Amino acid sequence: MDAQGNPPPPLVVVGAADDDPLARARLLPWFDAPALADSTVAVVGLGALGNEVAKDLLLGGVGTLLLIDPDTVVGANLGRCCLFTPQDAAARRRKVDAAAEGLRRLRPAGRPPAGAQLIVLPSTIEQALEDHREQLAKVDLFVGCLDGIGPRLTLCALAIHRQVPYVDGGIEGLRGRVQVSTPRGSTCYECTLNATHRAVIEQHYRCGGGAATVVTPAVPAEVSTVAVVAGVCAREVFKLLCKVEETLLSGVWYYDGWAGTAQTLDLAPSPSCSTHGSGEAGPLTVRGARPTAEGPSIEVREGTR
Numbered sequence: 001m002d003a004q005g006n007p008p009p010p011l012v013v014v015g016a017a018d019d020d021p022l023a024r025a026r027l028l029p030w031f032d033a034p035a036l037a038d039s040t041v042a043v044v045g046l047g048a049l050g051n052e053v054a055k056d057l058l059l060g061g062v063g064t065l066l067l068i069d070p071d072t073v074v075g076a077n078l079g080r081c082c083l084f085t086p087q088d089a090a091a092r093r094r095k096v097d098a099a100a101e102g103l104r105r106l107r108p109a110g111r112p113p114a115g116a117q118l119i120v121l122p123s124t125i126e127q128a129l130e131d132h133r134e135q136l137a138k139v140d141l142f143v144g145c146l147d148g149i150g151p152r153l154t155l156c157a158l159a160i161h162r163q164v165p166y167v168d169g170g171i172e173g174l175r176g177r178v179q180v181s182t183p184r185g186s187t188c189y190e191c192t193l194n195a196t197h198r199a200v201i202e203q204h205y206r207c208g209g210g211a212a213t214v215v216t217p218a219v220p221a222e223v224s225t226v227a228v229v230a231g232v233c234a235r236e237v238f239k240l241l242c243k244v245e246e247t248l249l250s251g252v253w254y255y256d257g258w259a260g261t262a263q264t265l266d267l268a269p270s271p272s273c274s275t276h277g278s279g280e281a282g283p284l285t286v287r288g289a290r291p292t293a294e295g296p297s298i299e300v301r302e303g304t305r
């Protein structure tokens with residue numbers, strides 16, 4: 001304080017860059033803020049992984065987020081979902097509404113980057129295809145944060161049909177997986193399915209095609225693995241939208257949080273895939289690992305809600 005009681009002048013003059021939430025990201029040579037602001041990304045599934053991915057995409061500058069989930073918030077979500085509050089759980093609010101409100105707390109209207117728009121669809125992806133086809137037609141990229149194989153297959157097929165990328169994330173306990181499928185890629189989520197997954201799918205549908213009632217036990221999950229897997233999903237989205245696809249994950253990225261390791265499984269198109277059935281199936285290889293006679297098994301992790 002000086003003799004008049006005034007505080008000393010600041011040592012650092014705050015300039016315009018200090019008011020820009022994306023100032024540090026813009027220092028990355030590949031970061032394309034206008035492309036991100038012009039993009040629409042659908043986050044399908046607003047459980048723990050969807051919460052974290054939506055948060056990352058909003059803070060990272062994606063202009064429009066389409067939030068899709070039919071469920072409501074419960075107390076068990078609060079230990080892993082950064083956007084939900086105890087009030088949301090007490091009121092059993094729809095996850096899409098609670099997530100949108102949580103995102104608005106992070107980026108109030110009128111604050112830069114301007115134009116962040118949130119669209120909520122309180123439905124399954126299958127129902128959204130029936131009721132909101134026009135909204136889905138505007139999506140530039142889908143992110144699956146789901147806990148079932150069937151909805152993932154629907155998303156995979158939708159992305160292939162729309163010729164847009166699909167980023168799939170899943171978690172079980174301290175393990176996680178991320179798969180990036182692009183229109184120019186040679187494999188998709190369905191290519192990763194094995195006989196076990198197909199048996200699970202058959203269990204969920206009757207012979208006539210209707211859905212059967214199957215009670216699936218909750219999978220273990222904790223917040224730190226959610227953050228890691230969501231971060232990888234979001235980073236691949238940023239790469240895709242900023243058109244730096246040469247550095248994209250290929251195959252399936254597996255994370256073992258207990259060991260603190262990750263490995264990528266390269267995939268060949270599966271002859272049993274309805275999209276890539278004409279492709280030639282080849283052996284699976286793990287980068288940096290010694291191949292075995294059988295090759296590593298592929299296991300799809302259930303997502304965390």
Ligand SMILES: [Zn+2]
Pocket residue numbers: 186187188189190191269270273274275276
């Ligand atoms: Zn495929």
